[in-house]
Amino acid sequence: MGDFFIDIRGLRKTFHSRGKDFEVLKGINLGIQKGDIYGIVGFSGAGKTTLLRCINRLETPDSGTISVGGLEVTGLAFRALDNYRHKIGIIFQQFNLLDSRTVFGNVAFPLEVAGEKKSAIAKRVTEILELVGLSGKSDFYPGQLSGGQKQRVGIARALANNPDILLSDEATSALDPLTSLSILDLLRDINKKLGLTIVLITHELDVIRYACNHVAVLEDGLIAESGGVKSVFLNPTSETARLFMKINHDFSNHDWQEGDGI
Numbered sequence: 001m002g003d004f005f006i007d008i009r010g011l012r013k014t015f016h017s018r019g020k021d022f023e024v025l026k027g028i029n030l031g032i033q034k035g036d037i038y039g040i041v042g043f044s045g046a047g048k049t050t051l052l053r054c055i056n057r058l059e060t061p062d063s064g065t066i067s068v069g070g071l072e073v074t075g076l077a078f079r080a081l082d083n084y085r086h087k088i089g090i091i092f093q094q095f096n097l098l099d100s101r102t103v104f105g106n107v108a109f110p111l112e113v114a115g116e117k118k119s120a121i122a123k124r125v126t127e128i129l130e131l132v133g134l135s136g137k138s139d140f141y142p143g144q145l146s147g148g149q150k151q152r153v154g155i156a157r158a159l160a161n162n163p164d165i166l167l168s169d170e171a172t173s174a175l176d177p178l179t180s181l182s183i184l185d186l187l188r189d190i191n192k193k194l195g196l197t198i199v200l201i202t203h204e205l206d207v208i209r210y211a212c213n214h215v216a217v218l219e220d221g222l223i224a225e226s227g228g229v230k231s232v233f234l235n236p237t238s239e240t241a242r243l244f245m246k247i248n249h250d251f252s253n254h255d256w257q258e259g260d261g262i
Contacts, residue, residue, distance in 0.1 A: 004031035011064035042218035089158030
């Protein structure tokens with residue numbers, strides 16, 4: 001299915017509620033290169049989270065295909081689907097940490113579920129906590145951490161199984177601007193060090209501009225436009241992108257630096 005690491009073609013998803021059908025994804029076509037940091041932006045109800053949940057197969061599409069690394073994942077059976085999900089890490093807006101477990105325990109949890117040996121778990125958790133800057137917090141509980149530290153635990157947990165893809169669903173929306181920047185810096189560092197493909201769902205243009213190389217604008221269940229971040233948002237062709245530009249007055253005046261999305 002082409003040369004993309006994540007290749008989505010003709011993806012459709014309809015939900016049924018109270019006798020009515022709500023078509024959320026209406027034929028998504030999207031290609032993401034391996035090792036990219038790719039942003040998907042859109043207003044509430046555009047289908048962003050549903051698209052993300054289809055990529056990790058928490059939702060089953062009605063039609064269309066999703067290929068990851070050459071593997072067509074929409075038709076995977078139970079065991080193969082479980083193996084596929086182990087290679088995808090997810091970062092949530094509200095952290096989703098287990099309050100009864102320490103930082104170490106939260107990061108170790110997916111490894112325990114996977115049946116890893118205790119020695120391997122200890123080694124892996126120690127490595128990841130160092131990567132995310134939490135080496136001294138392993139015995140702390142979530143209630144003792146700041147919002148930014150909780151999100152770092154969430155990122156560490158998402159990395160536990162050595163994923164090929166990291167999916168971020170509004171991961172910085174609950175954080176203050178300075179903390180958000182530190183989390184985005186961490187994601188960029190992880191991308192460089194591990195070569196992970198990262199997909200960022202967000203409604204914040206600053207997040208897209210700061211962290212992403214490419215962006216797709218989701219509008220009413222379809223990809224309205226896509227390309228380099230700078231080219232899309234300095235020359236918007238979709239109504240959604242134009243509205244985002246109106247709301248974010250400073251974005252078009254941003255002094256673009258080397259490394260900004262092009």
